[in-house]
Amino acid sequence: xxxxxxxxxxVICKSGTSVKIECRSLDFQATTMFWYRQFPKQSLMLMxxxxxxxxxxxxxxxxxxxxxxxxxSLTLSTLTVTSAHPEDSSFYICSASPASxxxxxxxxxxxxxxxxx
Amino acid sequence: xxKTTQPNSMESNEEEPVHLPCNHSTISGTDYIHWYRQLxxxxxxxxxxxxxxxxxxxxxxxxxxxxRKSSTLxxxxxxxxxxxxxxxxxxxxxxxxxxxxxxxxxxxxx
Numbered sequence: 001x002x003x004x005x006x007x008x009x010x011v012i013c014k015s016g017t018s019v020k021i022e023c024r025s026l027d028f029q030a031t032t033m034f035w036y037r038q039f040p041k042q043s044l045m046l047m048x049x050x051x052x053x054x055x056x057x058x059x060x061x062x063x064x065x066x067x068x069x070x071x072x073s074l075t076l077s078t079l080t081v082t083s084a085h086p087e088d089s090s091f092y093i094c095s096a097s098p099a100s101x102x103x104x105x106x107x108x109x110x111x112x113x114x115x116x117x
Numbered sequence: 118x119x120k121t122t123q124p125n126s127m128e129s130n131e132e133e134p135v136h137l138p139c140n141h142s143t144i145s146g147t148d149y150i151h152w153y154r155q156l157x158x159x160x161x162x163x164x165x166x167x168x169x170x171x172x173x174x175x176x177x178x179x180x181x182x183x184x185r186k187s188s189t190l191x192x193x194x195x196x197x198x199x200x201x202x203x204x205x206x207x208x209x210x211x212x213x214x215x216x217x218x219x220x221x222x223x224x225x226x227x
Contacts, residue, residue: 004160032213043204044161044217093160097213104149104208106215108160 002028004096006109013084014117021079021112023094029074030096034106035067038091050077084116121205126222129195137190137221139205144185147210152179152190154201155220161204164190200225 003026013019023033031052036044048069050056056069068080077096081088091113095106122140129135141150152164165172165179167188172179178191192199204220 006160034214036217043219044155046214046216049214091158095160095215104151104166105163106153106213108153108162111158111160113158 002026002096002098002105002107004094004107004109006092006094006112008112009110010113010115012115012117015085016083018080018082019084019114021081021092021094021114023077023079023096023109025075025096025098025107028096028098028107030077030098031074032097033071033077034095034097035069035077035079036093036095038093038111044093047079081114084114086116089114089116121207121218123203123205123218123221125219126224128224128226129192130226131197132194135192135195135199135223137192137203137205137223138187139189140187141205141207142186144207145209148207149210150179150181150185150188151206151208151215152177152203153206153215153217154199154203156198156201161217164203166208195223195225197225197227199223 005024007022033050035047038044047062048056048058050069050071052071058064071077091111093111095108151166153161155161165177167179180189202220202222204217
């Protein structure tokens with residue numbers, strides 16, 4: 001089956017610093033990748049949709065200047081949390097859809113747990 | 118996006134079948150019914166999806182009501198590894214994003 005990886009799996013940073021999270025599709029090309037955030041005991045919340053070679057589409061209420069998304073290749077998307085604060089502490093999960101037409105499935109990464117001190 | 122309603126939690130005994138219900142009374146003709154599950158501290162995992170006909174795969178079966186206003190995910194023999202939150206999601210055929218609801222937390226009792 002298709003595999004999506006994320007790096008790092010865990011990160012702890014000081015308030016005010018920036019953190020970059022990588023999402024890679026290991027065995028398929030993904031024209032579209034998605035970023036989600038999940039707070040404890042809550043469901044996943046879609047943050048943005050990332051299309052290779054174009055600007056990401058952010059969901060309402062998500063600050064695009066704070067959560068920078070780059071999808072530079074068909075196998076890599078990055079999420080940078082800029083000037084992180086304790087309220088940004090969360091579980092960040094990416095997913096990817098294969099480029100093939102008619103593919104309905106999203107494949108999810110294992111998640112990155114961010115703790116901002 | 119059309120919404121889904123699922124029970125917050127369910128329990129099942131190990132090795133018994135589990136029927137996880139989902140109501141989606143406002144489903145549109147172009148909405149697919151997707152099921153994903155999330156094990157603790159992991160990303161979600163695709164389970165199954167369908168449009169109108171019942172579907173079977175190695176993980177589960179999906180039974181879709183004739184009027185498509187409800188569906189049921191069937192795990193034929195629950196194992197401890199099936200303990201997870203199960204999400205029923207509607208996705209338009211022309212869209213590629215998923216919006217997760219609260220899901221059903223399945224507990225499997227040994």
